[in-house]
Amino acid sequence: MSPDLERLREAVPLVAAIPPGSLQIKLGEAVIGGPTPGVIAGPCAVENLEQVLCTARNVKAAGAHGLRGGAFKPRSSPYSFQGLGRPALEMLAAAKIETGLFLTIEVTDQTQVELVAEYADLIQIGARNMQNFALLRAVGRTGRPVLLKRGLSATIQEWLQAAEYILAEGNRQVVLCERGIRTFETLTRNTFDVAAIPLLREITGLPVIADPSHAAGRRELVVPLARAALAAGAQGLIIEVHPQPEKALSDGPQSLNPTEFSGLMREITPLVGAVGREL
Ligand code: PEP
Ligand code: MN
Secondary structure: OOHHHHHHHHHOHHHHOOOOOOOOEEEOOEEEOOOOOEEEEEOOEOOOHHHHHHHHHHHHHHOOOEEEOEOOOOOOOOOOOOOOOHHHHHHHHHHHHHHOOEEEEEEOOHHHHHHHHHHOOEEEEOHHHOOOHHHHHHHHHHOOOEEEEOOOOOOHHHHHHHHHHHHOOOOOOEEEEEOOEOOOOOOOOOEOOOOHHHHHHHHOOOOEEEOHHHHHOOHHHHHHHHHHHHHOOOOEEEEEEOOOHHHOOOOHHHOEOHHHHHHHHHHHHHHHHHOOOOO
16 A cells, blocks of 8 residues: 555544455445445435425335435525424434335534434434534444545545544444535536545445535436446445425435436446446
8 A cells, every 4th residue: 555545544543444345334224335335315405294205205116225314404504494303304204114215314413413313324424514523423422323424625534534533432333425525616516536435445444435416516417426436436325316306495406306316226227237236
């Protein structure tokens, strides 16, 4: 291994102590980090019961393993829809009971951790909170699996140091999620750093997944970026899906409708086979 990667590994001893390929994280019936890429899909934000159930049924039928849905939204503007809070958690729970999909739910504040941990199989730390160290420690202490998204302008080292905070609490169940970083380009919402995927997989056994929706910011780029991520070794995807993206209260322009999501699943199946895995 090159000296710079060796120095990086020394900065994150707990993360680097997990040998590549060794860690599988069980989420309901699904496993992330095994031979099958895990696919998580659902709305950016939970808006009402009908929306969540409709999305959950559709993504399950298309082959997804997990359902995503925000209850507490970290919006850039305080005037944007902030999420329904606790009622959204109940709606997600109903969708889980009906479909069997595991739940991925974001926490934005330490005060929500206990509540969200009661519902979430995979607790999401969003890009804006990647360096909220008190929050990282708090989710670490829940012992629940954590989805750690890359910060808006975080280097790979900063990202792995954030993971180290969670591991330092005795919780090794961390999934890393590449969701694009800020660059000078404005036609995409973020710049998808595809190189981060194989690089991370060389440094650590923490599973690595990709979020092409937030990287792209536009729905027509979601399928190509999903393909690129899987070809580069991503062990899963998280995709925003909404029954009527044009009416979504958040992230509509990058959300797929259920038909488009089924198309994505069909498109990635042969690709996953071609890189020696299965879906
Ligand atoms: C999200 O998943 O809806 C989200 C806010 O993502 P990110 O933290 O990657 O911007
Ligand atoms: Mn979103």
